[in-house]
Amino acid sequence: MQTVVKINNLVKRYGDLVALDHFNLEIMEGEIFGLLGPNGSGKSTTIHCLLSLLEYDKGDIKVFGEEMKPDSYHLKKDIGIIMQNVAVFDRLTVEENIDYFCGLYIKDKKKKKELVQEAIDFVELNDFKKFYPKKLSGGLLRRLNIACGIAHKPKLIILDEPTVAVDPQSRNNILEGIKRLNKEGATIIYTTHYMEEVEQICTRIAIMDKGKSIAVGTKEELKSMVKTGETIQVDVPKLMENQLEQISKLPHTKKLSYENEVLHVQYTKGKHNLIRLLDYFREQDIAFGRVTSELPTLNDVFLEITGKELRDQ
Amino acid sequence: MNLFFYQLKNILKTKEIIFWTLAFPLLLGTLFYVSFGTADTDDRFSKIPVGVVWNQEDEYFSMILEELEGELFVTTEYKEKEAVKALREEKIDAYIVVDDTVSMKVMESTVEASIVETFLEEYLSTKSAMETIFKEHPEKIKELAQMMASGSQDSVSIKGDTQDMEDYNPYLTFFFALVAMTCLFGSFISQGVISELQADQTAVGARKNIAPLSKMKLLIIDILTTWLVSFVEILIVLFYLVEILKLNFGANLRYMLILAVVGSYFGISFGIFVAIFVKGDFGAKNGFLVAVSLSLCFLGGLMMANMIDIVEHHIPILNRINPAALMVHAFQSLQVYKTTDIFYRNLFIIFVIALVMNIASLWILRRKKYASL
Numbered sequence A: 001m002q003t004v005v006k007i008n009n010l011v012k013r014y015g016d017l018v019a020l021d022h023f024n025l026e027i028m029e030g031e032i033f034g035l036l037g038p039n040g041s042g043k044s045t046t047i048h049c050l051l052s053l054l055e056y057d058k059g060d061i062k063v064f065g066e067e068m069k070p071d072s073y074h075l076k077k078d079i080g081i082i083m084q085n086v087a088v089f090d091r092l093t094v095e096e097n098i099d100y101f102c103g104l105y106i107k108d109k110k111k112k113k114e115l116v117q118e119a120i121d122f123v124e125l126n127d128f129k130k131f132y133p134k135k136l137s138g139g140l141l142r143r144l145n146i147a148c149g150i151a152h153k154p155k156l157i158i159l160d161e162p163t164v165a166v167d168p169q170s171r172n173n174i175l176e177g178i179k180r181l182n183k184e185g186a187t188i189i190y191t192t193h194y195m196e197e198v199e200q201i202c203t204r205i206a207i208m209d210k211g212k213s214i215a216v217g218t219k220e221e222l223k224s225m226v227k228t229g230e231t232i233q234v235d236v237p238k239l240m241e242n243q244l245e246q247i248s249k250l251p252h253t254k255k256l257s258y259e260n261e262v263l264h265v266q267y268t269k270g271k272h273n274l275i276r277l278l279d280y281f282r283e284q285d286i287a288f289g290r291v292t293s294e295l296p297t298l299n300d301v302f303l304e305i306t307g308k309e310l311r312d313q
Numbered sequence B: 001m002n003l004f005f006y007q008l009k010n011i012l013k014t015k016e017i018i019f020w021t022l023a024f025p026l027l028l029g030t031l032f033y034v035s036f037g038t039a040d041t042d043d044r045f046s047k048i049p050v051g052v053v054w055n056q057e058d059e060y061f062s063m064i065l066e067e068l069e070g071e072l073f074v075t076t077e078y079k080e081k082e083a084v085k086a087l088r089e090e091k092i093d094a095y096i097v098v099d100d101t102v103s104m105k106v107m108e109s110t111v112e113a114s115i116v117e118t119f120l121e122e123y124l125s126t127k128s129a130m131e132t133i134f135k136e137h138p139e140k141i142k143e144l145a146q147m148m149a150s151g152s153q154d155s156v157s158i159k160g161d162t163q164d165m166e167d168y169n170p171y172l173t174f175f176f177a178l179v180a181m182t183c184l185f186g187s188f189i190s191q192g193v194i195s196e197l198q199a200d201q202t203a204v205g206a207r208k209n210i211a212p213l214s215k216m217k218l219l220i221i222d223i224l225t226t227w228l229v230s231f232v233e234i235l236i237v238l239f240y241l242v243e244i245l246k247l248n249f250g251a252n253l254r255y256m257l258i259l260a261v262v263g264s265y266f267g268i269s270f271g272i273f274v275a276i277f278v279k280g281d282f283g284a285k286n287g288f289l290v291a292v293s294l295s296l297c298f299l300g301g302l303m304m305a306n307m308i309d310i311v312e313h314h315i316p317i318l319n320r321i322n323p324a325a326l327m328v329h330a331f332q333s334l335q336v337y338k339t340t341d342i343f344y345r346n347l348f349i350i351f352v353i354a355l356v357m358n359i360a361s362l363w364i365l366r367r368k369k370y371a372s373l
């Protein structure tokens, strides 16, 4: 499989602030690669350097096996980019915008016309073709932004936080769209600070913090890096002190708490924890209600490596 | 080609831009017109102070001058040296030297000097015929003198059909300056468009920067579209002033076209230059453009018709390079002097300044990466 993007020891400073600190990245053809990190971790900076928009202090960047430079037009023509900020002309209609940006890539008129229509179909903006961007809701505007970036059918598509401030319906439309683009053969780079999104669509993930890549792998690989196993939560009306004590002695139990009639048990890795817990309840004749079991999230991974929460709230 | 039309639409639909670059000049022109377009013009010709150096007697010429004393001229007799001094101190607009023939000397080409000049031409060309008449009918001297005087005034005045007798109206300076302002305001158009080519200014700019197209190509499209829009706007303003308000610009269609081409080129080059060289966000750059454009127009006579003269006394170099002053002067030259030399020279200077700015802008824009977005 071909390497599509390779970034080596990239360093980017804004004055005294080191935005990228010897950052490395390798992306293979056909991946949906997630770049996950909190706000300010350097995701957009990485993308801008990758596209030769930004000067950087050190490192090298290869795209499709070649060094990327501002005038690498033969590389640029196969890249599609959806920036964090919506980049469309307010004074052109939806259709004209897509046509304009597609026209920067495609000279053949007939082909361009087809591609523009395909892009409109793809983001389901057929009813809004003649609308001006100001008249579109946030979600529709994001979809237009995406259409402008992908109309020319690029081999590498980069999306920088495309779902910020988007309603759930548009968000789903966008995520499903990305999967479809990937099925049609495009390699995807997807940056976000929402771990649910990466878990939902990405085949491989790099977790970023403070300009560094702190962990790379599939989501399973990443999760296996942490010591935490599943967390089980049970509604239990009544529990004795000694029963709590005994539960904490069950195998693999790491931590437990009992508050407001809800029992939380966190396990280290290991199997059959839930069955063992429920067996114990039956044995002791303990009445219980709803039971949920959660596997570790990427947030747990982030928490373990950095000691802080991924979520910015 | 498509990119060209989309860019045109993009510009034409920017209401603020169209307001400031087209509607505003039209409004201001109307306002000027209402407030002094019809102003009384009686005192337009004050008597011209002229020095006379008599190196030789000339009965006929001295009688002519006598007749016109206090009508067209106020004459003072000088020795040649004194005359030079008086001219330098601007006590007189010109002095006439009478020897075998009559000739004149001036410091600079002003309206007054040109009246004296035409008067002398008139005098010389009709001298022999007139002298004969004079010898036979000395009582006709008054008539003859009046003829020469009015002839010289006429020829300096506008060759309009209904306003034959109108002379150079200093208020026209306001309208010339207004046209210059329209040209300079063209910079707003190109500044906006260029910001959409700069990755560190707009998101659209970033998107254009990652397209597989050279920036040069995109920049050329931007130059052509903004130039076209600005050019048409200037023509509209000129048309409005000349055809609707019936102001006598003394310029025929050809000169107006030339002025609109060069003026709009200057305006947009200026806007591009500021967009690229002035640091700051869109608003800062725009503010800079407004301030500089208005200052240049002010110095070119937008608020005070004699501003150019004042500048000429204090910082003459400014009049040589201020595009607004150059344009106003170009118009005046068409109106007042019979040659187009000054017109072409001034427009050429404007064009060269614009070209220099343009090349500098292109050079910098080629710098391909940004330090920060």
Ligand SMILES: Nc1ncnc2c1ncn2[C@@H]1O[C@H](COP(=O)(O)OP(=O)(O)O)[C@@H](O)[C@H]1O
Residues within 6 Å of the ligand: A014, A017, A019, A037, A038, A039, A040, A041, A042, A043, A044, A045, A046, B372, B373
């Ligand atoms: N133009 C800039 N000037 C100075 N600092 C910047 C600039 N852009 C980004 N930064 C800083 O660089 C770091 C990385 O920013 P960014 O790449 O935008 O992060 P992300 O996209 O992950 O939110 C942040 O600390 C941010 O404040």
Ligand SMILES: [Mg+2]
Residues within 6 Å of the ligand: A043, A044, A045, A084, A160, A161
């Ligand atoms: Mg970002």
